[in-house]
Amino acid sequence: MAGLEFNLSGLGRGAKKRDYDVIIIGAGAAGLTSAIYTSRARLSTLIIEKGAVGGLAGTTHLIENYPGFDAPIPGPELMDRFKKQAKLMGAEFFTSEVIGVEKGPYIRIKTTDGDFNAKALIIATGTTHKHLNVEGEKEFYGKGVSYCATCDAPLFKDKDVVVVGCGNSGLQEGLFLLKYVKSITFVEFLPYIIAEEILQERIKKYENVSFLLNHEVLSIKGDERLSSVVVRDRKSKDIKEIPSEGVFIYVGLLPQTEVFKGFVNIDKWGYIVVDDFMNSSVEGVYAAGDVRANSVRQVASAVGDGAIAAITAEKYIASMED
Numbered sequence: 001m002a003g004l005e006f007n008l009s010g011l012g013r014g015a016k017k018r019d020y021d022v023i024i025i026g027a028g029a030a031g032l033t034s035a036i037y038t039s040r041a042r043l044s045t046l047i048i049e050k051g052a053v054g055g056l057a058g059t060t061h062l063i064e065n066y067p068g069f070d071a072p073i074p075g076p077e078l079m080d081r082f083k084k085q086a087k088l089m090g091a092e093f094f095t096s097e098v099i100g101v102e103k104g105p106y107i108r109i110k111t112t113d114g115d116f117n118a119k120a121l122i123i124a125t126g127t128t129h130k131h132l133n134v135e136g137e138k139e140f141y142g143k144g145v146s147y148c149a150t151c152d153a154p155l156f157k158d159k160d161v162v163v164v165g166c167g168n169s170g171l172q173e174g175l176f177l178l179k180y181v182k183s184i185t186f187v188e189f190l191p192y193i194i195a196e197e198i199l200q201e202r203i204k205k206y207e208n209v210s211f212l213l214n215h216e217v218l219s220i221k222g223d224e225r226l227s228s229v230v231v232r233d234r235k236s237k238d239i240k241e242i243p244s245e246g247v248f249i250y251v252g253l254l255p256q257t258e259v260f261k262g263f264v265n266i267d268k269w270g271y272i273v274v275d276d277f278m279n280s281s282v283e284g285v286y287a288a289g290d291v292r293a294n295s296v297r298q299v300a301s302a303v304g305d306g307a308i309a310a311i312t313a314e315k316y317i318a319s320m321e322d
Contacts, residue, residue: 020044022313023109023118025098026256028055029299030289031124032082033306034313038122039089041314046118047086048111050097054079055126056253056290057299061150061176066299075150078299101263103282119320120313123260123272123280123287124306127253127297132164136220137249144226145247149173153180156246162187162229164217165250171199173248174209183208185242187215187231189251212242220247255291267293278309284316 022038024031027049038045052058060075087093100110107121129147131137137145146152150173157180163170166188172195174184191214193200203209218230218239229242255270265273265281271294272287274280280287288305290297295305 017044018115019106019117020046021118021317022046022120022122022310023048023107023116024122024124025049025109026055026124026126026289026291027053027083027093028124028126028289029057029079029082029302030126030291030306030309031055031122032079032086033303034122034124034288034310035086035091036082036089037307037310038313039086039091041310043314043317045091046094046116047091048094048096048098048109048116050095053083053093056128057302059148059150061172063299098259101260101285103263103285107284119284119317121285122278122306122309122313123257123264123285123291124289124302124309125256126290127255129249130252130254132217132249132251134217134219136222136226140220140222140226140247143224144222144245145220145249147249149177149248152246152248153177156181158182159245160185160243161246161248162242162244163248163250164188165252166190166193166195166211166213167250167252168195168199170248170250171195171203173250174203175199177248178206178208181208181246183210185244186211187217187229187242188213189216189234190214191235253290253297257291269293271295276308277312278305279312284313286313 021043022045024034024047027047035045035047057075058079062072063075064072096111096113098111102108106117109116159181160183161181162185163174164187166186214234215231218232221228229244232239257270267273273293274287278286278288286309288309289302
């Protein structure tokens, strides 16, 4: 990008210029790993993140299946280590929201704080929690409704709460909640628990835990704050109201790809389609981690994706200069 680089002394938020070899959107496990690799390869690298660094992994209480640790490590601590390593290698961080992407001679990334240019773009925006879309969910968000036990559990000390979803996330976050809450009622749409057996064994040891399987949430009720959850038995159609001061929702994930629709190929579920080398349908644009199609959505696999995307991007940039 010779002749295009310029410094903006007042830019702030971490970015020192507007033109980079590589721009990475998203600072989760995949994006941070890509930044470590591209920065180490002496490519100018900018990570753009609209929220907190770490993605969903950064809100996970404990991670015990990431290699290299002889004891579980808190998700925020692991992601902080990733960030420190990326910064040590020279990566820059910029806090803003991406609102558009265009492909020209270079790739232009439009943000709410101005535009940036890159020779290569790595999309690592990850996923966000799905909503139930029931009455009261939006109204009581922050007043009893939460999607992050690690963030909010201390607010529910000695209270009765409901956890919606019996997948790995629901049970993992439930185990963390049990350090604080009086009781948990798990509500699961399916007639069985889908989490790993080891998590089921752990959660079932607690006497203050109960399960309502094959049930659906109809509404969330309260006045100033949440006070109950209305559910229905999917088989008998019986409706019951569960007294509760908190609801933690874990019913699946949504890829954060809205801004990239029409720019790269996206499958019917909203995930970015890539090949084995993380190439998207647009030359010089890659996707890594939970945001890509067919990801197993684990920190370890996101790290692998991030490394592959970075190495592929490095080769692409080298080919531009030949």
